[in-house]
Amino acid sequence: MADRLAYTKGHGTENDFVLVPDLDGALGLSAARAARLADRRAGIGGDGVIRVVPTELADEPAVREQAGAARWFMDYRNADGSAAEMCGNGTRVFAEYLRREGLEDADAFTIATRAGAKAVRRDGDHWSVELGPWRLADAPTAERDGFDALVHVGGGDPFSALSVDLGNPHTVVALPEEVELADLDLLEAPSVRPEPPHGTNVELVRPVGPGHVVMRVHERGVGETRSCGTGACAAAIATSFWAGSLDTGSTWLVDVPGGRLTVRLLPDHGVELAGPAVLVADGSVPTALLPD
Numbered sequence: 001m002a003d004r005l006a007y008t009k010g011h012g013t014e015n016d017f018v019l020v021p022d023l024d025g026a027l028g029l030s031a032a033r034a035a036r037l038a039d040r041r042a043g044i045g046g047d048g049v050i051r052v053v054p055t056e057l058a059d060e061p062a063v064r065e066q067a068g069a070a071r072w073f074m075d076y077r078n079a080d081g082s083a084a085e086m087c088g089n090g091t092r093v094f095a096e097y098l099r100r101e102g103l104e105d106a107d108a109f110t111i112a113t114r115a116g117a118k119a120v121r122r123d124g125d126h127w128s129v130e131l132g133p134w135r136l137a138d139a140p141t142a143e144r145d146g147f148d149a150l151v152h153v154g155g156g157d158p159f160s161a162l163s164v165d166l167g168n169p170h171t172v173v174a175l176p177e178e179v180e181l182a183d184l185d186l187l188e189a190p191s192v193r194p195e196p197p198h199g200t201n202v203e204l205v206r207p208v209g210p211g212h213v214v215m216r217v218h219e220r221g222v223g224e225t226r227s228c229g230t231g232a233c234a235a236a237i238a239t240s241f242w243a244g245s246l247d248t249g250s251t252w253l254v255d256v257p258g259g260r261l262t263v264r265l266l267p268d269h270g271v272e273l274a275g276p277a278v279l280v281a282d283g284s285v286p287t288a289l290l291p292d
């Protein structure tokens with residue numbers, strides 16, 4: 001085994017990741033090792049860890065099936081080491097890394113993820129990614145009532161919410177007018193009822209103008225983060241749904257603490273996320289400091 005583990009640190013609207021190249025699939029990545037790399041004190045620090053591995057060498061058969069469409073698999077782990085199906089901001093940072101390293105040389109290509117193959121496209125210093133199809137997790141209830149969940153944040157009164165599936169789970173809260181977004185306490189995970197079987201990411205959303213929302217997010221497996229790409233898509237979808245106009249072609253600006261994302265609703269439950277991707281540092285860690 002090598003003495004040192006190479007990594008690259010990157011972020012998308014300050015949702016930050018440790019990328020670990022595993023170009024021959026020999027490294028693997030245990031949950032304990034991912035959690036240590038993401039640790040902001042004892043490790044490198046990040047909201048997530050992304051292993052860069054050839055799709056044909058992925059552990060999961062459903063991922064290996066994408067090998068015909070996508071050469072590289074984004075093996076995404078949350079900061080607590082748990083595997084997640086999808087990370088919207090992560091896809092852009094992953095794409096930027098593949099380009100910089102010469103692992104892909106086109107401006108548009110497809111990457112493999114646990115939520116299926118996703119098309120990415122470079123546009124200057126931004127990347128866009130098609131993250132659909134999305135679906136309402138409890139469509140019959142949502143279509144009847146507009147909401148399908150209740151969310152308690154910091155012990156206050158519950159807020160009505162809508163569950164949106166983007167490959168990974170989201171619960172979007174429609175904040176009442178009198179509640180200040182900045183005042184909400186997201187140190188503890190919001191409690192969601194009915195309890196989602198595999199946990200959820202919770203978005204707190206406030207419209208600020210036509211096609212424009214601000215959002216804070218508590219991510220499953222992480223805590224409050226400064227951005228969440230799939231969360232931004234869920235916020236745009238839920239806000240459109242509540243307004244009664246899931247217009248395809250409509251564009252949403254989603255402001256998060258770490259910057260601004262753009263979301264476009266597409267036909268057939270498609271949704272496109274666009275935003276920056278920045279690679280900030282390269283380095284290596286002695287493997288002796290990392291759990292196996």
Ligand SMILES: N[C@@H](CCC[C@H](N)C(=O)O)C(=O)O
Pocket residue numbers: 015048078084085086087088089090168169201219220221222227228229230231
């Ligand atoms: N930050 C990501 C989402 C990462 C995964 C999430 N915490 C989960 O467990 O589903 C994004 O940009 O989408």
